[in-house]
Amino acid sequence: MFRLTTRQRRLLPLRFFTSSPSFCSISSAAAVTDFPQNDVVSQIICHFISSPPRYSHKLLLNSLRNSNWFRKEVPDLEPSEIESIIEKISSQSAIEFFFLLQNEFGFKHSQNSRFFIAHLLAEKRRYRALFCHMRVVIEEQGSGSAPLLCELLLKSFMGWDSNHVVWDMLAFVYSRTDMVHDALVVLTNMKDLNIRPSIMTYNSLLHNLRETDRVWDFYSELEDNGLQPTDYTYSIFLDGLCRQSLVLEAINFLREINKEVAEPCVVCFNTLMSGFCRKGLIGIAKSLFCMMFKYGLTPDRYSYNILIHGLCVSGSLEEALAFAVDMEKCGLHPDQVTYNILSKGFRLLGTMNGVWMVSEKMLLTEADPGLLTYTILICGNCQTDAVGLYESLLEKGIPPTVVTFNTLINGLCKARKLAQARKWLDDMKMHNVEPTIVSYTTIMNAFCEVGKLEDTFELFEEMKKNGIEPNQVTYTVLMKGLCKRGKLEESVAILRDMLGKGISPDQTLYNALIQCFCKARDFKRAFQLHAEMVQLNIKPNVVTYNILINGLCVYGDLIVAEKLFYDLQCQNFKLPKVAFTTLIKANCAKGDVEKAMVLFHQMAETGFEISLKDYSAVINRLCKRSLLNDAMDFFRMMLVGGIAPDQQICSVIHYSLHQAGFVIAEFQVYVLMIKFGFAPG
Template identity: 40%
Template sequence: MWSVYDEIKDSGTHQSDHTIGILIDGLFEQSGLQDAVSFLMGVERGESAPSVVSFNTIMSRFCKLGFVDIAKSFFCMMFKCGLLPDSYSYNILIHGLCIAGSLEEALEFTKDMERHGVQPDTVTYNILCKGFHLLGLMSGAREIIQKMLIKGLNPDHVTYTILICGHCHAGNIEEALKLRKEMLSRGFQLSVIVYSVLLSSLCKSRRAEEALRLLYEMEAVGLEPDLITYSILIHGLCKQGDVQRASELYREMYMKRIIPNYFAHRSILLGLREKGDISEARKYFDNLLTRDVTEDIVLYNIMMDGYVKLGNIVESTRLYKQIIEKGINPSIVTFNTLIYGFCKTGKLVEAHKMLDTIKLHGLLPSPFTYTTLMNANIERGNIHGMLKLLQEMEANAVQPTHVSYTVVIKALFKLGKLQEAVHLVEDMYAKGLTPDQITYNTLIKCFCRARDFLKAFQLHNEMLVHNLEPTPVTYNVLINGLCVYGDLMDADRLLVSLCDCNINLTKVAYTTLIKAHCAKGDVHRAVGLFHQMVEKGFEISIRDYSAVINRLCKRCLITGAKYFFCMMLSDGICPDQELCEVMLNTFRRVGDLNSVAELLAEMFKLGFLRK
């Protein structure tokens, strides 16, 4: 390159701007950054004619390397050399600033551009749109489009692509689909990439049917779906539970000579497993095995996890042995699955052995590894074992998660160390960890059991202070705590205040109170709450009626039991034989022979008695 350049100089041939630009670009390409700068400085000193093109080339390279400030210094140098930057010069800097996240400065340069008589073009506005998109500020991107239209410039293919991608990433699929229609109406054809982004967003929104229609549209306009397009759709269909349709697309890929990748294999296998048919998942897995695809450890992990969830640790262990025999490297997920399986089936010794095996494979236990083992030890009442694991976790520099801390809180409660549990939450905040609703719910439950309702409600208020929305479970815990360990009237007042504040409650909140009033013998209040529960639109089952009637029968509250029994029949819910026998025994016990006769007749109608 240098030889050719020297020959140009020696021959006296005029060096065009592009000649110097090519040379500078070439030096950068060869990592000769310092040589490129030295050459440009030589041009500036008059050894060659400086040009806007050469400055643009060097600015572009520095921006690509992330050195926007250096690019800006060369931009200023252009003025010193008596050169006026063109639209390309400005666009280079504006793009560099947008990529660096300095959007305000990029907008300032756009104004500076106009002050120097250089008009922003479509490329400038596209760059700014992309800058807003990268920061997730699609409202700002819309404002840029408005400015663009005022200037008499029309959005091009690139503009639409940026906007569609931006809205999809922001989760606004409807706006993205509107832009797609607008784009097609203006005669622009969407690229495979844009279709793939739209397909992905539709699948994430569980709108797989619409995604399939887009696939057919792609093919209709002559675009060939690629590996990524098919993989997105297969994954989306599997997540939606439509494994059959996903399998059809999977076969279609082979027909088009597109070889599915690990992503498609994982999606199909996970879909079959989530469908609840482990035997079908195993058939598919074994089929992959014959095609030497199962070198992918994730496929093994999916199958092992499926067996563990069904309580089949034996088959999960068998697959683990197969991994070792094949020489496939197990991942930490593999071991975590086995540890969870052993803990679930009460095999703590084997679970602890796996902790040593992890280290033998050169892997580090994850927070999940320790948390699972710690929780299993607590369930067994082995608090000492849990604390030992916590110490080991800290010694190995494995940072506990909020779940780990929740497990420790449970242990501290069992030891009666409630204040230490509260301090642990303070430590979490100090370490930058945010306790979740489960952490607080665990603590609230502990204080309710300790009959310290003042502290329980303080923790509820603390959640609100930290912008942590209490869940229906939080209120269920508080209501249940007041019913079992506190004052039933307080529980009633809490329910009323929650309803007044339009806080969504689950059916559990009502059933808990109804059972409590039945146990206390307050049939009138139980009936009122039951009707309130029905009015809220909750689905009422035989279990709800049985729970109430059983409690009323225990208290020998015959009138109340008969009232709920009649209500159940009028709602078209058929009682079971067990409930009828409970009521029959109660009527006999109190000597209510008329009710005995009536119930026997009802039982005969229901087919529970022979004539």
């Protein structure tokens, strides 16, 4: 147990550690090259504290890392021995030695050692490293671990100079990892110790609780503790009020903020506008936009994008376009987000055959339409000859940009007019506009989707010939096209080429490849790709494991799928709900109802919400296999759990019981259907 406070550790002279005869017998030269064969702990301590001052921490660590003696002894070291070592060496050496053992030797440190290092990191104000360190500790311990960790801090680290920082970081990391209950446990302990949480921790918890009534209590507690809310704090609280449909309270709170602060906050207005747009209250959002000017604020690009998006969603595309043009007049050039919003709006309106109506009206009302106006209109009209708008742009003497061409190409690709899209790619150079990686990749993706793989690779070669290096998206498009054709080995070759050029793939790319090999029933290659991800430090995510589990259940071996599932559970990997439901369905289809029932209970105990859909999937499969007693068990469990059945599931059970001649059970279901107002079939 660590009894020394950090203040005491700083006051202890070096001779306190070197006065022992066992230490003094070791020369400085030996400390960095080889070690005499006596007490291992003493030797390691002496290695750090008896070395000449000119030796850096890095040199000392490297000498250990490269020592055959040390590598041989590490597996036999006990966590308590490591505690003894890091307690007696300097702070920086202790930190680096701790992570050397953990990261390179896979050493399992004690919780005492971990919190000792946490306090040293806090003392050195290495807050980012402290956050990462505490996140590893918390993710390993999992949900519900707060009481244990709090008890350890109370027993072993009271009085340390940096103790309040570690407590606060513990609460913050629990909140950031969505373990809100644990974060609240830590806060309760902090309150008892008179340790005030930071505004960072309060903000994180406010964000997690913003859709609950508790957000009020936490905001009040923040003020009671004398903390000054930040713009982010106000933004979170306002967002919470909007999500709870507390419109009047949100507006009143905004007014109070503007009275209290010297400068009103644009972010707060944006948050409220976004919240009201989500609720469909566009009128209130527009009023807030106007109110910003009253308070002397200038709307930013985000303010405009919020309103433009809200207006597009509500079908007021004409007004959205007016805001977009006004945005440019105010010196705020639309960004990619603006273009995407308007593009979606046009497509929405296009389904109602109203695109040209808006286009003509806009051209009539705009005395001198600019590049933005034409680009937006081209984007919206790509599926209904946009070429006319493009020619009108040229007649006005407005030179098109790469954005104009890329917008036109993108629209033509979505309309499956690939020959025209390819022609516009060539025509760009006629206007002294060089195609970009986006230009090529957009058309390549369209060719892949219609199965024109040869044309895709022709464009790929042309792009490289023109000096444009492919990026991750380009490679993903190629691999997707090859997978569609069943050319899996060729797609892996593309991956190798990508890695050879130093372009790092991501989880999405590997997941797509793994899924293709699973569908091809080549699970050996699928798991090889998974191992490669780990080797390249591309952490497999829930999608990766869901693909593997689902693939094994559908195309492979259920036993292997279950082994993978339980191995991940043992590693405290948080599996998604779909992993449970996939295995449950597979076991039902196989007729192993007992396993399906165990998994069903595990799914509920893990905290996933069990829905009517989950019960229906199981009951349907059991009825198909004529396992009616088991189907009725799940049906009763559903009713006891307070989930009302629907017409479909009642009809399935009623019909199955009728066919099997289960008269009494059939009558019971018949009565239940009448009770719920369903018509028995």
